[in-house]
Amino acid sequence: xxxxxxxxxxxxxxxxxxxxxxxxxxxxxxxxxxxxxxxxxxxxxxxxxxxxxxxxxxxxxxxxxxxxxxxxxxxxxxxxxxxxxxxxxxxxxxxxxxxxxxxxxxxxxxxxxxxxxxxxxxxxxxxxxxxxxxxxxxxxxxxxxxxx
Amino acid sequence: xxxxxxxxxxxxxxxxxxxxxxxxxxxxxxxxxxxxxxxxxxxxxxxxxxxxxxxxxxxxxxxxxxxxxxxxxxxxxxxxxxxxxxxxxxxxxxxxxxxxxxxxxxxxxxxxxxxxxxxxxxxxxxxxxxxxxxxxxxxxxxxxxxxxx
Numbered sequence: 556x557x558x559x560x561x562x563x564x565x566x567x568x569x570x571x572x573x574x575x576x577x578x579x580x581x582x583x584x585x586x587x588x589x590x591x592x593x594x595x596x597x598x599x600x601x602x603x604x605x606x607x608x609x610x611x612x613x614x615x616x617x618x619x620x621x622x623x624x625x626x627x628x629x630x631x632x633x634x635x636x637x638x639x640x641x642x643x644x645x646x647x648x649x650x651x652x653x654x655x656x657x658x659x660x661x662x663x664x665x666x667x668x669x670x671x672x673x674x675x676x677x678x679x680x681x682x683x684x685x686x687x688x689x690x691x692x693x694x695x696x697x698x699x700x701x702x703x
Numbered sequence: 704x705x706x707x708x709x710x711x712x713x714x715x716x717x718x719x720x721x722x723x724x725x726x727x728x729x730x731x732x733x734x735x736x737x738x739x740x741x742x743x744x745x746x747x748x749x750x751x752x753x754x755x756x757x758x759x760x761x762x763x764x765x766x767x768x769x770x771x772x773x774x775x776x777x778x779x780x781x782x783x784x785x786x787x788x789x790x791x792x793x794x795x796x797x798x799x800x801x802x803x804x805x806x807x808x809x810x811x812x813x814x815x816x817x818x819x820x821x822x823x824x825x826x827x828x829x830x831x832x833x834x835x836x837x838x839x840x841x842x843x844x845x846x847x848x849x850x851x852x
Contacts, residue, residue: 625767640765
């Protein structure tokens, strides 16, 4: 009977290990999901100098899924909405978006500029996309919270 | 010792069962993903397709569904009137319900007061149709999408 107990214990261990490995969640943070803008930061090149909060009713949401990005904005003080659609990829430190189409105003403003590279600070429940100037200085960021 | 082979068998079955489950889940088509409008159908009184209308050229309408959230946008190259919406969705085998949180100004003018749309859903792996029904439940028109991702 001693063998039996040992065997049962071993099997139990096996099953537990298997259960843990097969249901193992992604341990890397992922961009996939739906995110809502919470605030903006201004930078002095490196550090945050200023936090700008959103006016009531202003909502900007971005959805990232399987390489596609879509975003839209509603602002009660502006009858013109904003939106865009395209593709994205991320590295450890960067978010790269390529816009395929957007609202009329943006399409006119963009002309050939369709690629946006931001510095990316990503956690499970928040992310910031930081605009970097040509010299590599931080200028401005949009800060999002996961809402799904 | 007779119990032992039986126990081993049982353990084996348990292990096999736990490693099979994840695959089975993926065989049901899911609306999660990115979809682009291809064309529209009109329906006759019997609920059959009477007419197919292509999307205008240059015009793009894309919807993203993920984890209960839906966003759609429409790009019309020659028009500054904007069309987009964002909200949540629920699907069943045959229905799609979208409830928008916000939408473009132009869309607000024609939207239901509760900003909710209840539609018939025909979903396959790589295409789906959302069919608009009249108050009696008769099919009127549909938007037909293909999967982009």
